[in-house]
Amino acid sequence: MSTASKAMAGREAIAVKGWLQAHKWLLLRRASQTFFLLIFLLGPWFGLWLVKGTLAGSLTLGVLPLTDPFVTLQGLVAGHIPETTALIGALIVLAVYALIGGRVYCSWVCPINPVTDTAHWLHRRLGLAKGWQPKRSTRLWLMGTVLVVSALTGTIAWEIVNPITLLHRGLVFGIGFGWALVLGIFVFDLFVARHGWCGRLCPVGAFYGLLGQRSLLRVTARDRVACDDCMDCFAVCPENHVITPALRGKGSDTPLILSPDCTNCGRCIDVCSVDVFAFTHRFDTNVSEAPATPADTRAA
Protein backbone atom coordinates (compact mmCIF):
# COMPACT_ATOMS: atom_id res chain seq x y z
CA MET A 1 0.00 0.00 0.00
CA SER A 2 1.35 3.43 -0.82
CA THR A 3 2.02 5.96 1.89
CA ALA A 4 -0.52 8.25 0.28
CA SER A 5 -3.33 5.77 0.68
CA LYS A 6 -2.21 5.10 4.26
CA ALA A 7 -2.49 8.76 5.07
CA MET A 8 -5.98 8.68 3.64
CA ALA A 9 -7.09 5.65 5.65
CA GLY A 10 -10.71 6.02 6.63
CA ARG A 11 -11.67 8.45 3.84
CA GLU A 12 -13.92 5.93 2.19
CA ALA A 13 -15.67 5.10 5.45
CA ILE A 14 -16.33 8.78 6.03
CA ALA A 15 -17.76 9.13 2.55
CA VAL A 16 -20.00 6.10 2.92
CA LYS A 17 -21.00 6.20 6.59
CA GLY A 18 -20.59 9.86 7.48
CA TRP A 19 -17.91 11.39 9.69
CA LEU A 20 -19.60 10.64 12.98
CA GLN A 21 -20.21 6.98 12.25
CA ALA A 22 -16.67 6.61 10.94
CA HIS A 23 -15.32 7.96 14.24
CA LYS A 24 -17.80 6.42 16.63
CA TRP A 25 -15.45 4.20 18.63
CA LEU A 26 -12.63 6.69 18.48
CA LEU A 27 -14.86 9.37 19.96
CA LEU A 28 -16.18 7.01 22.62
CA ARG A 29 -12.63 6.05 23.46
CA ARG A 30 -11.51 9.65 23.79
CA ALA A 31 -14.54 10.27 25.97
CA SER A 32 -13.59 7.33 28.15
CA GLN A 33 -9.97 8.48 28.45
CA THR A 34 -11.15 11.97 29.36
CA PHE A 35 -13.58 10.51 31.87
CA PHE A 36 -10.87 8.53 33.64
CA LEU A 37 -8.76 11.65 33.91
CA LEU A 38 -11.53 14.07 34.86
CA ILE A 39 -12.99 11.82 37.52
CA PHE A 40 -9.64 12.08 39.32
CA LEU A 41 -9.45 15.83 38.73
CA LEU A 42 -12.91 16.66 40.09
CA GLY A 43 -11.48 16.51 43.60
CA PRO A 44 -8.43 18.73 43.28
CA TRP A 45 -10.17 21.15 40.88
CA PHE A 46 -13.70 21.41 42.21
CA GLY A 47 -13.52 19.80 45.65
CA LEU A 48 -15.77 16.98 44.44
CA TRP A 49 -14.11 13.90 45.89
CA LEU A 50 -15.82 11.07 44.03
CA VAL A 51 -12.46 9.43 43.44
CA LYS A 52 -9.26 9.93 45.36
CA GLY A 53 -5.80 8.77 44.39
CA THR A 54 -4.28 7.88 41.04
CA LEU A 55 -4.37 5.03 38.53
CA ALA A 56 -1.87 3.16 40.71
CA GLY A 57 -4.36 3.05 43.56
CA SER A 58 -7.62 4.83 44.24
CA LEU A 59 -10.66 4.94 46.45
CA THR A 60 -14.04 5.60 44.86
CA LEU A 61 -16.89 7.08 46.89
CA GLY A 62 -15.01 6.14 50.02
CA VAL A 63 -15.74 2.43 49.59
CA LEU A 64 -14.39 0.95 46.35
CA PRO A 65 -10.62 0.39 46.41
CA LEU A 66 -8.87 -0.16 43.07
CA THR A 67 -5.21 -1.00 42.74
CA ASP A 68 -3.07 -1.53 39.68
CA PRO A 69 -2.26 -5.26 39.68
CA PHE A 70 1.10 -4.82 37.97
CA VAL A 71 2.24 -2.35 40.62
CA THR A 72 0.95 -4.72 43.29
CA LEU A 73 2.83 -7.61 41.70
CA GLN A 74 6.07 -5.63 41.72
CA GLY A 75 5.54 -4.82 45.39
CA LEU A 76 4.99 -8.50 46.12
CA VAL A 77 8.17 -9.65 44.40
CA ALA A 78 10.01 -6.77 46.10
CA GLY A 79 9.06 -8.41 49.38
CA HIS A 80 6.10 -6.45 50.73
CA ILE A 81 2.78 -8.13 51.39
CA PRO A 82 0.26 -5.32 51.11
CA GLU A 83 -2.71 -4.75 53.39
CA THR A 84 -5.99 -6.35 52.32
CA THR A 85 -7.39 -3.09 50.94
CA ALA A 86 -4.74 -2.97 48.23
CA LEU A 87 -5.07 -6.70 47.53
CA ILE A 88 -8.85 -6.50 47.14
CA GLY A 89 -8.40 -3.50 44.86
CA ALA A 90 -5.96 -5.42 42.69
CA LEU A 91 -8.25 -8.45 42.51
CA ILE A 92 -11.20 -6.32 41.36
CA VAL A 93 -9.10 -4.76 38.61
CA LEU A 94 -7.74 -8.17 37.62
CA ALA A 95 -11.23 -9.63 37.35
CA VAL A 96 -12.61 -6.75 35.30
CA TYR A 97 -9.81 -6.76 32.73
CA ALA A 98 -9.69 -10.54 32.56
CA LEU A 99 -13.33 -10.29 31.47
CA ILE A 100 -13.35 -7.35 29.08
CA GLY A 101 -9.81 -7.71 27.69
CA GLY A 102 -6.62 -6.69 29.44
CA ARG A 103 -5.55 -4.24 26.83
CA VAL A 104 -8.85 -2.39 27.09
CA TYR A 105 -6.81 -0.61 29.74
CA CYS A 106 -4.41 0.50 27.01
CA SER A 107 -6.94 1.96 24.64
CA TRP A 108 -9.75 3.11 26.92
CA VAL A 109 -8.05 4.22 30.14
CA CYS A 110 -4.30 4.80 29.79
CA PRO A 111 -3.43 8.51 29.49
CA ILE A 112 -0.39 7.73 27.33
CA ASN A 113 -2.62 6.33 24.58
CA PRO A 114 -3.75 9.73 23.24
CA VAL A 115 -0.07 10.69 23.12
CA THR A 116 1.02 7.66 21.09
CA ASP A 117 -2.17 7.79 18.99
CA THR A 118 -1.35 11.37 18.05
CA ALA A 119 2.20 10.35 17.20
CA HIS A 120 0.86 7.57 14.99
CA TRP A 121 -1.66 9.86 13.32
CA LEU A 122 1.08 12.35 12.53
CA HIS A 123 3.36 9.53 11.46
CA ARG A 124 0.80 8.46 8.87
CA ARG A 125 0.16 12.02 7.75
CA LEU A 126 3.84 12.70 7.21
CA GLY A 127 4.28 9.36 5.51
CA LEU A 128 7.33 8.50 7.63
CA ALA A 129 9.12 5.17 7.46
CA LYS A 130 8.29 2.72 10.20
CA GLY A 131 11.80 2.89 11.59
CA TRP A 132 13.15 0.61 14.28
CA GLN A 133 10.79 -2.30 14.81
CA PRO A 134 11.90 -4.51 17.67
CA LYS A 135 9.94 -7.74 18.07
CA ARG A 136 6.57 -7.48 19.72
CA SER A 137 7.74 -9.92 22.34
CA THR A 138 10.23 -7.29 23.56
CA ARG A 139 7.62 -5.94 25.94
CA LEU A 140 7.23 -9.34 27.56
CA TRP A 141 10.97 -9.51 28.06
CA LEU A 142 10.91 -6.04 29.54
CA MET A 143 8.05 -7.01 31.84
CA GLY A 144 10.14 -9.92 33.09
CA THR A 145 13.12 -7.61 33.50
CA VAL A 146 11.04 -5.18 35.56
CA LEU A 147 9.99 -7.98 37.90
CA VAL A 148 13.56 -9.21 38.27
CA VAL A 149 14.81 -5.68 39.02
CA SER A 150 11.98 -5.20 41.54
CA ALA A 151 12.99 -8.39 43.31
CA LEU A 152 16.70 -7.58 43.28
CA THR A 153 16.43 -3.97 44.43
CA GLY A 154 13.45 -4.48 46.73
CA THR A 155 11.61 -1.58 45.14
CA ILE A 156 8.56 -1.16 42.94
CA ALA A 157 11.01 -0.57 40.13
CA TRP A 158 8.85 0.37 37.15
CA GLU A 159 7.07 3.10 39.11
CA ILE A 160 10.28 5.09 39.15
CA VAL A 161 9.97 5.72 35.41
CA ASN A 162 6.50 4.46 34.42
CA PRO A 163 5.26 7.21 32.07
CA ILE A 164 1.63 6.13 32.52
CA THR A 165 1.32 6.75 36.23
CA LEU A 166 3.80 9.59 35.93
CA LEU A 167 1.53 11.45 33.53
CA HIS A 168 -1.67 10.59 35.35
CA ARG A 169 -0.26 11.43 38.79
CA GLY A 170 1.40 14.45 37.24
CA LEU A 171 -1.92 15.84 36.00
CA VAL A 172 -3.68 15.10 39.28
CA PHE A 173 -0.89 16.07 41.70
CA GLY A 174 1.84 18.00 39.85
CA ILE A 175 4.14 16.76 37.15
CA GLY A 176 7.66 18.11 37.73
CA PHE A 177 9.83 17.12 34.81
CA GLY A 178 7.59 14.15 34.03
CA TRP A 179 6.39 15.90 30.88
CA ALA A 180 9.85 15.44 29.40
CA LEU A 181 9.40 11.67 29.58
CA VAL A 182 6.00 11.93 27.90
CA LEU A 183 7.43 14.14 25.19
CA GLY A 184 10.21 11.58 24.80
CA ILE A 185 7.67 8.85 24.10
CA PHE A 186 5.91 11.03 21.54
CA VAL A 187 9.14 11.75 19.69
CA PHE A 188 10.18 8.09 19.94
CA ASP A 189 6.92 6.90 18.40
CA LEU A 190 6.95 9.58 15.74
CA PHE A 191 10.54 9.42 14.53
CA VAL A 192 12.26 6.35 15.93
CA ALA A 193 9.77 3.51 15.94
CA ARG A 194 6.22 3.45 14.66
CA HIS A 195 3.97 2.11 17.44
CA GLY A 196 7.23 1.60 19.28
CA TRP A 197 6.13 2.35 22.81
CA CYS A 198 2.68 0.76 23.21
CA GLY A 199 3.21 -1.88 20.56
CA ARG A 200 6.64 -3.14 21.46
CA LEU A 201 8.13 -1.83 24.68
CA CYS A 202 5.60 -0.96 27.38
CA PRO A 203 5.76 -3.68 30.09
CA VAL A 204 2.42 -2.53 31.52
CA GLY A 205 0.74 -3.25 28.19
CA ALA A 206 2.47 -6.63 28.15
CA PHE A 207 1.08 -7.41 31.59
CA TYR A 208 -2.46 -6.40 30.68
CA GLY A 209 -2.13 -8.39 27.44
CA LEU A 210 -1.35 -11.54 29.42
CA LEU A 211 -4.25 -10.74 31.70
CA GLY A 212 -6.72 -10.66 28.81
CA GLN A 213 -5.74 -14.00 27.22
CA ARG A 214 -9.20 -15.52 27.64
CA SER A 215 -11.32 -12.38 27.84
CA LEU A 216 -14.93 -12.30 26.71
CA LEU A 217 -15.16 -9.06 24.77
CA ARG A 218 -13.82 -9.52 21.25
CA VAL A 219 -13.87 -7.93 17.84
CA THR A 220 -15.16 -10.18 15.08
CA ALA A 221 -14.61 -9.91 11.33
CA ARG A 222 -18.04 -11.38 10.83
CA ASP A 223 -18.62 -9.86 7.41
CA ARG A 224 -15.18 -10.68 6.10
CA VAL A 225 -16.71 -11.83 2.82
CA ALA A 226 -17.52 -8.17 2.14
CA CYS A 227 -13.89 -7.09 2.54
CA ASP A 228 -12.72 -5.10 -0.48
CA ASP A 229 -9.02 -5.19 0.50
CA CYS A 230 -8.74 -1.45 1.04
CA MET A 231 -6.33 -2.19 3.92
CA ASP A 232 -7.58 0.77 5.96
CA CYS A 233 -7.97 -1.40 9.06
CA PHE A 234 -4.33 -2.46 8.80
CA ALA A 235 -3.31 1.19 8.52
CA VAL A 236 -5.05 2.30 11.69
CA CYS A 237 -4.76 -0.78 13.90
CA PRO A 238 -2.01 -0.34 16.50
CA GLU A 239 -1.43 -4.12 16.54
CA ASN A 240 -2.36 -4.97 12.97
CA HIS A 241 -0.91 -8.48 13.00
CA VAL A 242 -3.98 -9.50 15.04
CA ILE A 243 -6.35 -8.77 12.17
CA THR A 244 -4.95 -11.16 9.59
CA PRO A 245 -6.10 -14.52 11.01
CA ALA A 246 -9.65 -13.27 11.55
CA LEU A 247 -10.06 -11.30 8.34
CA ARG A 248 -8.21 -13.63 6.00
CA GLY A 249 -9.69 -16.80 7.52
CA LYS A 250 -11.67 -19.00 5.18
CA GLY A 251 -14.81 -21.02 5.75
CA SER A 252 -15.04 -22.23 9.32
CA ASP A 253 -11.91 -20.38 10.55
CA THR A 254 -12.95 -18.24 13.48
CA PRO A 255 -13.76 -14.64 12.54
CA LEU A 256 -12.84 -13.55 16.07
CA ILE A 257 -9.72 -11.52 16.75
CA LEU A 258 -8.41 -13.72 19.53
CA SER A 259 -4.91 -12.33 19.99
CA PRO A 260 -4.41 -10.85 23.46
CA ASP A 261 -2.52 -8.02 21.73
CA CYS A 262 -5.79 -6.57 20.40
CA THR A 263 -6.63 -3.53 22.48
CA ASN A 264 -10.36 -3.59 21.68
CA CYS A 265 -10.06 0.00 20.49
CA GLY A 266 -12.64 -0.53 17.76
CA ARG A 267 -10.85 1.66 15.26
CA CYS A 268 -11.08 -1.10 12.61
CA ILE A 269 -14.85 -1.02 13.02
CA ASP A 270 -14.78 2.75 12.42
CA VAL A 271 -12.66 2.86 9.30
CA CYS A 272 -14.24 -0.07 7.47
CA SER A 273 -16.57 1.30 4.81
CA VAL A 274 -18.27 -2.08 4.40
CA ASP A 275 -18.67 -2.81 8.11
CA VAL A 276 -16.77 -6.06 8.25
CA PHE A 277 -16.01 -5.74 11.97
CA ALA A 278 -18.16 -5.60 15.09
CA PHE A 279 -17.79 -6.04 18.84
CA THR A 280 -19.04 -9.35 20.18
CA HIS A 281 -18.20 -12.03 22.74
CA ARG A 282 -15.69 -14.83 22.31
CA PHE A 283 -18.31 -17.55 21.79
CA ASP A 284 -19.94 -15.80 18.84
CA THR A 285 -18.29 -17.44 15.83
CA ASN A 286 -20.97 -16.52 13.31
CA VAL A 287 -19.70 -15.63 9.86
CA SER A 288 -21.81 -14.02 7.17
CA GLU A 289 -22.36 -16.47 4.33
CA ALA A 290 -23.41 -14.57 1.26
CA PRO A 291 -21.12 -11.83 0.02
CA ALA A 292 -22.78 -8.82 1.58
CA THR A 293 -22.85 -5.55 -0.29
CA PRO A 294 -22.17 -2.36 1.66
CA ALA A 295 -25.84 -1.43 1.39
CA ASP A 296 -26.91 -4.76 2.92
CA THR A 297 -24.67 -4.54 5.95
CA ARG A 298 -25.79 -1.09 6.81
CA ALA A 299 -29.43 -1.94 6.45
CA ALA A 300 -29.01 -4.89 8.82
Place this chain on the structure above:
Amino acid sequence: MPASAKPLSPQRRRFLQDTARMAAGCAVAGSALAYLARDARALPAEALRPPGALPEEDFLAACIRCGLCVRDCPYDTLSLAELGVDGAATGTPFFTARDVPCEMCDDIPCVAACPTGALDPGLTDINDAQMGTAVLVDQENCLNFQGLRCDVCYRVCPVIDEAITLELSHNTRSGHHAIFAPTVHAEHCTGCGVCEKKCVLPEAAIKVLPIRLARGSSAEHYRKGWEEKAEKGRPLVEDLIDLPDRLPGPGTDNLATPGGFEPGYNLPGTGQ
Protein backbone atom coordinates in the same frame (compact mmCIF):
# COMPACT_ATOMS: atom_id res chain seq x y z
CA MET B 1 33.85 -32.18 11.24
CA PRO B 2 32.46 -34.89 13.57
CA ALA B 3 28.87 -35.88 12.94
CA SER B 4 27.71 -34.63 16.35
CA ALA B 5 28.72 -31.02 15.54
CA LYS B 6 26.11 -30.67 12.83
CA PRO B 7 25.64 -27.04 11.82
CA LEU B 8 22.54 -25.50 13.46
CA SER B 9 19.48 -25.28 11.33
CA PRO B 10 18.89 -21.71 10.14
CA GLN B 11 15.69 -21.39 12.20
CA ARG B 12 17.41 -22.61 15.30
CA ARG B 13 20.34 -20.30 14.72
CA ARG B 14 17.97 -17.41 14.25
CA PHE B 15 16.04 -18.27 17.37
CA LEU B 16 19.20 -18.43 19.45
CA GLN B 17 20.44 -15.16 17.99
CA ASP B 18 17.16 -13.40 18.69
CA THR B 19 17.03 -14.74 22.21
CA ALA B 20 20.59 -13.68 22.92
CA ARG B 21 19.93 -10.23 21.50
CA MET B 22 16.78 -9.84 23.57
CA ALA B 23 18.47 -11.04 26.75
CA ALA B 24 21.34 -8.63 26.21
CA GLY B 25 18.95 -5.74 25.60
CA CYS B 26 17.06 -6.59 28.75
CA ALA B 27 20.27 -6.79 30.74
CA VAL B 28 21.15 -3.27 29.63
CA ALA B 29 17.65 -1.90 30.30
CA GLY B 30 17.48 -3.78 33.60
CA SER B 31 20.81 -2.40 34.79
CA ALA B 32 19.72 1.14 33.98
CA LEU B 33 16.48 0.60 35.88
CA ALA B 34 18.29 -0.99 38.81
CA TYR B 35 20.64 1.98 38.92
CA LEU B 36 17.67 4.36 39.06
CA ALA B 37 15.97 2.21 41.67
CA ARG B 38 19.01 2.28 43.94
CA ASP B 39 19.41 5.98 43.34
CA ALA B 40 15.83 6.55 44.41
CA ARG B 41 16.63 5.20 47.86
CA ALA B 42 18.71 8.22 48.78
CA LEU B 43 16.07 10.23 50.57
CA PRO B 44 17.23 13.83 51.07
CA ALA B 45 17.65 14.81 54.72
CA GLU B 46 14.94 17.48 54.64
CA ALA B 47 12.32 15.18 53.12
CA LEU B 48 10.42 13.50 55.95
CA ARG B 49 8.08 10.54 55.47
CA PRO B 50 4.53 10.58 56.88
CA PRO B 51 3.88 9.09 60.33
CA GLY B 52 4.15 5.32 60.49
CA ALA B 53 6.17 5.07 57.28
CA LEU B 54 8.10 1.82 57.10
CA PRO B 55 11.91 2.09 57.06
CA GLU B 56 12.90 3.60 53.71
CA GLU B 57 13.96 0.32 52.06
CA ASP B 58 10.71 -1.42 52.96
CA PHE B 59 8.74 1.70 52.14
CA LEU B 60 9.90 1.67 48.53
CA ALA B 61 8.69 -1.92 48.17
CA ALA B 62 5.34 -1.05 49.70
CA CYS B 63 4.22 2.42 48.62
CA ILE B 64 2.33 2.35 45.31
CA ARG B 65 2.39 6.17 45.05
CA CYS B 66 -1.39 6.51 45.05
CA GLY B 67 -1.42 9.73 47.04
CA LEU B 68 -4.35 8.75 49.25
CA CYS B 69 -2.38 9.79 52.34
CA VAL B 70 -1.78 13.18 50.73
CA ARG B 71 -5.49 13.61 50.03
CA ASP B 72 -6.57 12.75 53.55
CA CYS B 73 -4.09 14.98 55.37
CA PRO B 74 -6.27 17.86 56.65
CA TYR B 75 -3.32 20.26 56.86
CA ASP B 76 -1.95 19.70 53.34
CA THR B 77 1.29 18.67 54.97
CA LEU B 78 2.11 15.88 52.55
CA SER B 79 2.86 16.00 48.85
CA LEU B 80 3.98 13.48 46.25
CA ALA B 81 7.54 13.88 44.99
CA GLU B 82 7.69 15.23 41.46
CA LEU B 83 10.28 13.95 39.01
CA GLY B 84 13.41 16.05 39.02
CA VAL B 85 11.94 18.60 41.44
CA ASP B 86 11.82 16.87 44.81
CA GLY B 87 14.59 14.54 45.83
CA ALA B 88 12.42 11.72 47.18
CA ALA B 89 11.60 8.76 44.90
CA THR B 90 9.16 9.92 42.22
CA GLY B 91 5.58 9.85 43.38
CA THR B 92 6.23 8.97 47.02
CA PRO B 93 4.72 11.07 49.83
CA PHE B 94 6.90 13.34 51.95
CA PHE B 95 6.83 16.63 53.78
CA THR B 96 9.28 19.40 54.49
CA ALA B 97 9.04 20.52 58.12
CA ARG B 98 9.99 24.13 57.48
CA ASP B 99 7.20 24.43 54.86
CA VAL B 100 4.30 22.58 56.48
CA PRO B 101 4.97 20.41 59.52
CA CYS B 102 2.86 17.46 60.61
CA GLU B 103 0.17 18.53 63.07
CA MET B 104 0.06 15.10 64.71
CA CYS B 105 -3.65 14.36 64.20
CA ASP B 106 -5.12 12.12 66.92
CA ASP B 107 -6.86 9.91 64.34
CA ILE B 108 -3.81 9.80 62.01
CA PRO B 109 -5.87 10.05 58.77
CA CYS B 110 -2.84 9.52 56.53
CA VAL B 111 -2.16 6.11 58.04
CA ALA B 112 -5.85 5.21 57.91
CA ALA B 113 -5.94 6.09 54.19
CA CYS B 114 -2.94 4.01 53.15
CA PRO B 115 -4.17 0.90 51.30
CA THR B 116 -0.84 -0.92 51.26
CA GLY B 117 0.55 -0.68 54.77
CA ALA B 118 3.46 1.46 53.58
CA LEU B 119 2.25 3.61 56.47
CA ASP B 120 2.08 1.01 59.21
CA PRO B 121 -1.50 0.61 60.53
CA GLY B 122 0.13 -0.61 63.75
CA LEU B 123 0.74 3.04 64.61
CA THR B 124 -2.34 3.93 66.62
CA ASP B 125 -0.95 6.59 68.94
CA ILE B 126 0.53 9.52 67.05
CA ASN B 127 2.88 10.15 69.99
CA ASP B 128 4.69 6.94 69.01
CA ALA B 129 5.44 8.30 65.53
CA GLN B 130 9.10 8.61 64.56
CA MET B 131 9.22 10.71 61.43
CA GLY B 132 12.62 12.03 62.45
CA THR B 133 14.29 13.63 65.46
CA ALA B 134 14.64 17.33 66.17
CA VAL B 135 18.21 18.48 66.73
CA LEU B 136 19.26 21.90 67.87
CA VAL B 137 21.79 22.15 65.12
CA ASP B 138 23.02 25.69 65.64
CA GLN B 139 23.71 26.74 69.23
CA GLU B 140 25.65 29.75 67.99
CA ASN B 141 22.52 31.32 66.53
CA CYS B 142 19.85 29.90 68.82
CA LEU B 143 18.50 32.86 70.81
CA ASN B 144 18.07 30.85 73.99
CA PHE B 145 21.71 29.87 73.84
CA GLN B 146 22.56 33.59 73.75
CA GLY B 147 20.83 33.88 77.10
CA LEU B 148 17.61 35.33 75.66
CA ARG B 149 14.18 33.90 76.38
CA CYS B 150 12.81 33.00 72.96
CA ASP B 151 11.53 29.56 74.00
CA VAL B 152 9.40 29.30 70.86
CA CYS B 153 10.41 25.76 69.88
CA TYR B 154 9.73 24.58 73.40
CA ARG B 155 6.33 26.27 73.66
CA VAL B 156 5.01 25.04 70.31
CA CYS B 157 6.07 21.41 70.74
CA PRO B 158 2.97 19.19 70.86
CA VAL B 159 4.89 16.95 73.27
CA ILE B 160 6.13 19.85 75.40
CA ASP B 161 8.17 18.97 78.50
CA GLU B 162 8.75 15.46 77.23
CA ALA B 163 10.15 15.80 73.71
CA ILE B 164 11.74 19.13 74.44
CA THR B 165 12.69 20.70 77.76
CA LEU B 166 14.55 23.83 78.80
CA GLU B 167 17.73 22.91 80.68
CA LEU B 168 19.17 25.60 82.95
CA SER B 169 22.83 26.48 83.08
CA HIS B 170 24.97 29.42 84.13
CA ASN B 171 25.34 32.24 81.62
CA THR B 172 29.09 32.84 81.66
CA ARG B 173 28.81 35.85 79.36
CA SER B 174 26.74 38.00 81.67
CA GLY B 175 27.95 36.17 84.76
CA HIS B 176 24.64 36.37 86.57
CA HIS B 177 21.90 35.12 84.23
CA ALA B 178 20.77 31.67 83.21
CA ILE B 179 20.76 29.95 79.84
CA PHE B 180 17.58 28.02 79.10
CA ALA B 181 18.87 25.49 76.60
CA PRO B 182 16.15 23.86 74.45
CA THR B 183 16.97 20.17 74.77
CA VAL B 184 15.36 17.43 72.69
CA HIS B 185 14.72 14.00 74.16
CA ALA B 186 14.72 11.71 71.19
CA GLU B 187 12.61 8.92 72.62
CA HIS B 188 9.64 11.30 72.98
CA CYS B 189 10.22 13.43 69.87
CA THR B 190 7.93 12.40 66.99
CA GLY B 191 9.76 14.44 64.37
CA CYS B 192 6.62 16.40 63.57
CA GLY B 193 8.72 19.45 62.71
CA VAL B 194 6.57 22.07 64.42
CA CYS B 195 9.62 23.38 66.30
CA GLU B 196 11.57 23.75 63.05
CA LYS B 197 8.64 25.45 61.37
CA LYS B 198 8.19 27.95 64.20
CA CYS B 199 11.83 28.79 64.90
CA VAL B 200 11.94 32.59 64.60
CA LEU B 201 15.34 32.77 62.90
CA PRO B 202 15.55 33.25 59.13
CA GLU B 203 17.08 29.78 58.99
CA ALA B 204 15.88 27.46 61.74
CA ALA B 205 18.41 26.69 64.49
CA ILE B 206 16.44 23.55 65.36
CA LYS B 207 15.85 21.08 62.57
CA VAL B 208 14.22 17.70 62.23
CA LEU B 209 16.66 15.22 60.77
CA PRO B 210 16.09 11.65 59.70
CA ILE B 211 16.87 9.42 62.65
CA ARG B 212 19.82 7.86 60.82
CA LEU B 213 21.46 11.31 60.77
CA ALA B 214 20.17 12.66 64.06
CA ARG B 215 21.22 9.87 66.36
CA GLY B 216 24.27 8.01 67.46
CA SER B 217 24.00 4.67 69.16
CA SER B 218 25.52 3.22 72.27
CA ALA B 219 27.78 0.20 71.98
CA GLU B 220 25.97 -2.88 73.15
CA HIS B 221 28.59 -3.95 75.69
CA TYR B 222 28.70 -0.60 77.50
CA ARG B 223 27.50 -0.80 81.11
CA LYS B 224 26.80 2.33 83.09
CA GLY B 225 28.11 1.79 86.60
CA TRP B 226 25.51 3.94 88.26
CA GLU B 227 22.64 2.15 86.55
CA GLU B 228 24.03 -1.28 87.40
CA LYS B 229 24.53 -0.17 90.98
CA ALA B 230 20.97 1.09 91.28
CA GLU B 231 19.70 -2.19 89.89
CA LYS B 232 21.89 -4.50 91.98
CA GLY B 233 22.05 -2.38 95.08
CA ARG B 234 25.85 -2.73 95.16
CA PRO B 235 28.75 -1.71 92.95
CA LEU B 236 29.39 -3.67 89.78
CA VAL B 237 32.96 -4.41 90.86
CA GLU B 238 33.50 -4.90 94.60
CA ASP B 239 36.34 -3.43 96.69
CA LEU B 240 37.20 -0.48 94.48
CA ILE B 241 38.89 2.26 96.48
CA ASP B 242 37.06 5.54 95.97
CA LEU B 243 39.83 8.15 95.73
CA PRO B 244 39.05 11.75 96.74
CA ASP B 245 37.99 13.87 93.75
CA ARG B 246 40.04 16.96 92.94
CA LEU B 247 37.46 19.71 92.87
CA PRO B 248 38.33 23.32 92.17
CA GLY B 249 38.05 25.65 95.10
CA PRO B 250 39.88 27.02 98.12
CA GLY B 251 41.97 24.52 99.96
CA THR B 252 42.81 22.43 96.90
CA ASP B 253 45.89 22.33 94.72
CA ASN B 254 44.10 24.06 91.88
CA LEU B 255 45.92 27.31 91.12
CA ALA B 256 43.14 28.60 88.93
CA THR B 257 40.85 29.13 91.90
CA PRO B 258 41.32 31.86 94.43
CA GLY B 259 42.84 30.27 97.50
CA GLY B 260 44.36 27.41 95.55
CA PHE B 261 47.93 26.42 96.38
CA GLU B 262 50.89 25.01 94.51
CA PRO B 263 50.91 21.28 94.29
CA GLY B 264 53.55 19.55 96.35
CA TYR B 265 55.10 17.90 93.31
CA ASN B 266 56.28 18.99 89.87
CA LEU B 267 54.88 17.29 86.84
CA PRO B 268 57.40 16.59 84.11
CA GLY B 269 57.03 18.83 81.10
CA THR B 270 55.22 21.64 82.93
CA GLY B 271 58.23 23.92 82.69
CA GLN B 272 58.90 24.03 86.42
